[in-house]
Amino acid sequence: MRHNEGMTTPIPLLVFAGSTRAQSYNRQLATSAADMAQAEGAQVTRLDLADFDVPLYNADLEAGGTPRDVVRLKEIFHAHPAWLVAAPEYNGSMTALLKNTIDWVSSPIKGDPEWRNGTRAFAGKVVGLLSASPGALGGLRGLAHLAPVLMNLQCWVAPKQFALAKAFEAFDPNGQLSLESNRTALHGVVDQVIWAARKFQA
Numbered sequence: 651m652r653h654n655e656g657m658t659t660p661i662p663l664l665v666f667a668g669s670t671r672a673q674s675y676n677r678q679l680a681t682s683a684a685d686m687a688q689a690e691g692a693q694v695t696r697l698d699l700a701d702f703d704v705p706l707y708n709a710d711l712e713a714g715g716t717p718r719d720v721v722r723l724k725e726i727f728h729a730h731p732a733w734l735v736a737a738p739e740y741n742g743s744m745t746a747l748l749k750n751t752i753d754w755v756s757s758p759i760k761g762d763p764e765w766r767n768g769t770r771a772f773a774g775k776v777v778g779l780l781s782a783s784p785g786a787l788g789g790l791r792g793l794a795h796l797a798p799v800l801m802n803l804q805c806w807v808a809p810k811q812f813a814l815a816k817a818f819e820a821f822d823p824n825g826q827l828s829l830e831s832n833r834t835a836l837h838g839v840v841d842q843v844i845w846a847a848r849k850f851q852a
């Protein structure tokens with residue numbers, strides 16, 4: 651049964667990757683997850699961090715005004731009760747791109763009644779964590795760093811995670827995950843996030 655059968659409102663689900671590389675494995679994994687979520691009846695928004703002009707965080711720069719694209723990101727994050735994040739692993743942790751994005755989006759905007767609370771865009775979100783890597787662990791160690799960062803911002807991180815190992819050989823020429831076992835594991839995360847977001851909505 652589809653998750654939304656008999657229900658009124660589809661879950662708005664945000665899907666993005668922590669890489670802007672053109673041939674990014676994590677972007678490909680995000681696409682697979684987005685397709686699955688769409689098939690489950692979620693209202694999917696694909697976000698590409700390459701579409702946002704966000705400098706490296708600097709409090710002096712911020713004092714001159716929060717960049718417009720950071721405010722756009724805050725609004726998009728806030729508007730989606732559920733997220734799927736495909737996070738590459740760099741040196742056993744998350745990418746600077748992803749951390750910088752989180753840092754900006756969580757930074758309060760002084761004097762703005764809407765955004766003075768830094769956790770506003772994060773609090774209560776159900777977040778499913780994914781990763782893809784050419785390595786044997788699939789970027790799993792990076793997710794172990796990302797999860798507490800998001801939980802500190804009051805996100806509800808789904809217990810199921812999926813780390814796609816050997817990503818260079820995991821996708822077929824159509825960009826689909828070749829192995830049934832990988833599709834099943836990814837589906838497990840997608841389903842759990844939609845299920846939990848629906849519980850939160852009730």
Ligand SMILES: Cc1cc2nc3c(=O)[nH]c(=O)nc-3n(C[C@H](O)[C@H](O)[C@H](O)COP(=O)(O)O)c2cc1C
Pocket residue numbers: 669670671673674675676677738739740741742743782783784785786787788789
């Ligand atoms: C600076 C740097 C550090 C990396 N460290 C790791 C690592 O700790 N573990 C890992 O599995 N892959 C590591 N990699 C390889 C990445 O997983 C690989 O570049 C991957 O393709 C990045 O994700 P993307 O394809 O979505 O851009 C690293 C790559 C770079 C550039």
